[in-house]
Amino acid sequence: MMLPTCRLCARGTTLHPLASRSSSFLARRVLLPSPRPAPQSRLLQTSSSARPSSSALKPKPSPLRAGATVVLLALPERLSHHKFTPVKILSVTKLTPETSLFKLALPKELLDPTNPPYEAIQSLFVMQPDLQIQRAYTPLCAACFDPKGPAEVDLIVKRYADGEASRYIHRLGPGDQIKIRGPVITWYYGQKQFDEVVFIVGGTGISPALQYIESTLSHPANPSAPQPSIKVHPKKLSVQYLVDNLEAGQKVSSVSGTTVGRVRAKELKKWIGEGSSKEKKRAVIVCGPEQMVNAVAGPRARDLSQGPVGGMLGQLGYSQDEVVKL
Numbered sequence: 001m002m003l004p005t006c007r008l009c010a011r012g013t014t015l016h017p018l019a020s021r022s023s024s025f026l027a028r029r030v031l032l033p034s035p036r037p038a039p040q041s042r043l044l045q046t047s048s049s050a051r052p053s054s055s056a057l058k059p060k061p062s063p064l065r066a067g068a069t070v071v072l073l074a075l076p077e078r079l080s081h082h083k084f085t086p087v088k089i090l091s092v093t094k095l096t097p098e099t100s101l102f103k104l105a106l107p108k109e110l111l112d113p114t115n116p117p118y119e120a121i122q123s124l125f126v127m128q129p130d131l132q133i134q135r136a137y138t139p140l141c142a143a144c145f146d147p148k149g150p151a152e153v154d155l156i157v158k159r160y161a162d163g164e165a166s167r168y169i170h171r172l173g174p175g176d177q178i179k180i181r182g183p184v185i186t187w188y189y190g191q192k193q194f195d196e197v198v199f200i201v202g203g204t205g206i207s208p209a210l211q212y213i214e215s216t217l218s219h220p221a222n223p224s225a226p227q228p229s230i231k232v233h234p235k236k237l238s239v240q241y242l243v244d245n246l247e248a249g250q251k252v253s254s255v256s257g258t259t260v261g262r263v264r265a266k267e268l269k270k271w272i273g274e275g276s277s278k279e280k281k282r283a284v285i286v287c288g289p290e291q292m293v294n295a296v297a298g299p300r301a302r303d304l305s306q307g308p309v310g311g312m313l314g315q316l317g318y319s320q321d322e323v324v325k326l
Contacts, residue, residue: 079110084127084179090152091174099158099204100170104178111147119190119215121208121326122183124153128168129179135165138186138207142215145183158204187285187324195280198272200263200296202288208326209285213237240271263296265312275318284318287326297323 079085087110093101122142125134137155144153159170172178186208189197199209217233241258259267272284286297293299297318298310308314309323 077110078112079106079180079182081125081182081184084125084181085110086177086179089172089174089176089178092172095156098160099156102155102157102169102172104153104155104180106144106151106153108147108151111145113147120188121186121211123186124155124180124182125184126155126165126169127179127181128165130168131164133164134181135163136184136186138211140207140210140214142211143218156204156207186326189283193281194283196272196282198282198284200268200284200286200288202292205288205292205326208287212285240267242267263292263312265315268296268312269316274316275313275322282322283324284313284322285324285326286313293325297325300325 077085087107088105090103090105093103095101121138122145123136123138125136127134137157140154140156141150143149144151157166157169159166169178189212197212199206199212201209217236242263243258243260244262246260272282273280275282284297286293290299294311296311297313298308301307306320306323306325309318309320313323
């Protein structure tokens, strides 16, 4: 796959440095039928040479009758998007008063080694067991689904006052178990050969952007290589930060490429250009709070499908083939 350049517009966000199916075997005892005695008249007409011997009429002993040992084998269950699997929480790191980084154990025996790596952004569903509801979260690194990967997965979870799943997760700590299912493909980008991929994200919506950057710019063959960053890939990655306001004592110059205020069409046009470009095949991924997504790309349809492109990107002439609302 040709490696595209990537632009990341992060609003109000601080980047943290950061086939075989399960089965079992059932042994069944089979009873051999007893030989049916022949009619008396037929026995009288049979010569002794043609008459079957008494040993041939006896049933042969079944291995189970003979006391043979039967071993029942059960293959380990694999992580699947069809059912939930319990995993252990390794650590919880507080990022903001309402946002934490949860590191979950993902043992390699849970991963199917026959599954090929997907060129896609992938998510996991977490279950709230009391209400039987689920919520999708995007891991920061797609390598967690690789049997040769780190055997752990990082999830950024923000606690919402009305969020049953997020409040449940924030009540858990290291050593507790949590049920997950997946991975589920959120956006497949393989073989599309984009010249440029743009992420306009806010809040925890930065997770898909970080996963994409890590997947496309990392060095899987060399784990000790430096993490993807602007300094490591200056020609392939550029970042623009937007913050609503600065805290006391902060200066714009302290963070390179920072703009104070909300994103506007004027800035987007300057950073990424207008849509339907004949020079570049571009994909614009928008992910974050609903109000931000609506302002940047227009609301989703009533059936939660993509819907038409509106907002700032619509003003700039972007089409549905260029915009993805996550």
